Amino acid sequence: MCELxxxxxxxxxxxxxxxxxxxxxxxxxxxxxDGWGIAFYEGDGxxxxxxxxxxxxxxxxxxxxxxxxxxxxxxxxIRQANVGQISLANTHPFTRELWGQHWSAAxxxxxANYQALALGTYLPVGSTDSEYVICWLLxxxxxxxxxxxxxxxxxxxQVHTWCEELRRLGVFNLLLSNGEYLFAYCSTKLHxxxxxxxxxxxxxxxxxxxxxFQQHTGDQDIVTVIATEPLTSNEAWQKMxxxxxxxxxxxxxxxxxxxRF
Amino acid sequence: MCELxxxxxxxxxxxxxxxxxxxxxxxxxxxxxDGWGIAFYEGDGxxxxxxxxxxxxxxxxxxxxxxxxxxxxxxxxIRQANVGQISLANTHPFTRELWGQHWSAAxxxxxANYQALALGTYLPVGSTDSEYVICWLLxxxxxxxxxxxxxxxxxxxQVHTWCEELRRLGVFNLLLSNGEYLFAYCSTKLHxxxxxxxxxxxxxxxxxxxxxFQQHTGDQDIVTVIATEPLTSNEAWQKMxxxxxxxxxxxxxxxxxxxRF
Numbered sequence: 001m002c003e004l005x006x007x008x009x010x011x012x013x014x015x016x017x018x019x020x021x022x023x024x025x026x027x028x029x030x031x032x033x034d035g036w037g038i039a040f041y042e043g044d045g046x047x048x049x050x051x052x053x054x055x056x057x058x059x060x061x062x063x064x065x066x067x068x069x070x071x072x073x074x075x076x077x078i079r080q081a082n083v084g085q086i087s088l089a090n091t092h093p094f095t096r097e098l099w100g101q102h103w104s105a106a107x108x109x110x111x112a113n114y115q116a117l118a119l120g121t122y123l124p125v126g127s128t129d130s131e132y133v134i135c136w137l138l139x140x141x142x143x144x145x146x147x148x149x150x151x152x153x154x155x156x157x158q159v160h161t162w163c164e165e166l167r168r169l170g171v172f173n174l175l176l177s178n179g180e181y182l183f184a185y186c187s188t189k190l191h192x193x194x195x196x197x198x199x200x201x202x203x204x205x206x207x208x209x210x211x212x213f214q215q216h217t218g219d220q221d222i223v224t225v226i227a228t229e230p231l232t233s234n235e236a237w238q239k240m241x242x243x244x245x246x247x248x249x250x251x252x253x254x255x256x257x258x259x260r261f
Numbered sequence: 262m263c264e265l266x267x268x269x270x271x272x273x274x275x276x277x278x279x280x281x282x283x284x285x286x287x288x289x290x291x292x293x294x295d296g297w298g299i300a301f302y303e304g305d306g307x308x309x310x311x312x313x314x315x316x317x318x319x320x321x322x323x324x325x326x327x328x329x330x331x332x333x334x335x336x337x338x339i340r341q342a343n344v345g346q347i348s349l350a351n352t353h354p355f356t357r358e359l360w361g362q363h364w365s366a367a368x369x370x371x372x373a374n375y376q377a378l379a380l381g382t383y384l385p386v387g388s389t390d391s392e393y394v395i396c397w398l399l400x401x402x403x404x405x406x407x408x409x410x411x412x413x414x415x416x417x418x419q420v421h422t423w424c425e426e427l428r429r430l431g432v433f434n435l436l437l438s439n440g441e442y443l444f445a446y447c448s449t450k451l452h453x454x455x456x457x458x459x460x461x462x463x464x465x466x467x468x469x470x471x472x473x474f475q476q477h478t479g480d481q482d483i484v485t486v487i488a489t490e491p492l493t494s495n496e497a498w499q500k501m502x503x504x505x506x507x508x509x510x511x512x513x514x515x516x517x518x519x520x521r522f
Contacts, residue, residue: 100386
């Protein structure tokens with residue numbers, strides 16, 4: 001299994017604090033030492049950092065902690081390999097271009113019989129179940145929506161339907177984004193919280209570290225963080241239900257749908 | 262204009278020395294201070310680092326110099342913006358998946374009337390002429406070769422034809438790779454050299470720095486470096502001709518074709 005971390009915000013925000021907690025689980029407080037990756041959306045742009053080595057020993061991961069990259073959407077993943085060897089090609093997040101946008105996704109879980117799903121435009125590069133089904137999901141979106149739909153909720157509903165299909169194949173916790181929407185789909189385990197004024201202090205679970213968000217934020221800032229397990233010990237994280245999809249936009253929850261089986 | 266740097270090698274090789282020279286031109290000895298990027302192919306995997314800030318001041322660029330990432334193919338670019346604002350979305354290299362491979366490219370030059378080229382599967386995310394025509398080129402490959410051709414030289418010949426078409430629109434120096442082949446196409450300015458045993462010492466042009474490759478290489482190593490301008494002052498760089506395409510594989514030149522107009 002692996003751990004996921006996501007962020008959606010209405011202003012460019014750095015994720016140094018949460019990421020510092022997450023990477024402890026990559027060979028430190030957790031066993032997820034088979035690589036890690038993080039994707040940042042900055043304006044229309046996108047960049048990602050990936051490393052097939054344990055995050056806790058990675059100089060690139062240390063740089064991400066120390067160099068505040070301001071972003072509105074972040075997706076990160078630390079890996080404990082099950083399907084697919086430890087390699088850069090098998091390191092999340094996986095990215096493809098659709099509608100002239102960078103779509104990026106990371107998966108936690110393990111799936112059976114996924115090879116029966118027919119692929120199309122997007123093909124996997126590595127050998128994981130995760131990349132395979134993310135390609136399938138993007139192919140579904142591309143086929144059903146050759147251009148972005150006028151009503152975004154038709155996209156959100158369809159994505160929920162396809163995620164439910166994938167959940168029938170095993171464990172499928174997913175973070176997916178095009179830089180505007182952040183889709184969080186829960187199969188077994190995913191938590192989120194939204195920080196907004198009045199901001200307070202937060203304490204990491206995995207590291208002796210706290211931050212007073214009041215000193216780093218403006219009154220209008222809205223920042224949602226999503227993680228497999230709560231990253232802080234003194235905040236009220238919302239636990240998602242199996243089959244639940246929540247879509248965030250600019251830090252706010254804009255859509256929620258629940259499991260059908 | 263911008264500067265390009267590429268590498269093709271038969272063993273995983275780091276590019277720290279050449280990259281240290283290149284980034285001096287990004288705000289130091291050269292004016293290319295509008296961002297930089299570098300793509301590494303490692304096995305089937307691919308990763309890239311991009312930054313819309315001057316390379317000479319970038320902590321990420323410093324990390325690349327200090328942290329030897331071993332790779333068989335590298336493409337790098339430092340930018341002096343002409344078409345498209347300074348932003349992450351407009352920072353080379355540009356990447357798309359084709360045939361289950363990461364294809365990556367960087368361009369030096371400026372093109373006119375490129376918007377008349379019809380696009381297909383691949384769409385640009387940013388607003389540069391470079392990304393537009395790279396998408397067009399990958400669409401051409403995809404349409405003509407739905408699967409990788411049995412004879413690679415049919416691909417190389419076609420890529421040369423399409424590059425010649427683009428050269429008619431302006432200045433089009435290109436580095437393109439799928440992790441196996443490195444295509445170097447010259448419109449106005451591109452140089453390359455191949456290092457192999459017996460290895461010697463090399464001196465950077467842009468920085469007081471030399472390296473004795475004999476201490477860092479094996480007898481069988483073959484490493485080709487391609488750059489807009491020679492990076493070292495004491496080696497014999499080959500100057501490419503307008504319209505010339507050279508394809509490298511595992512450090513060796515495997516194809517060469519010359520301009521037709």
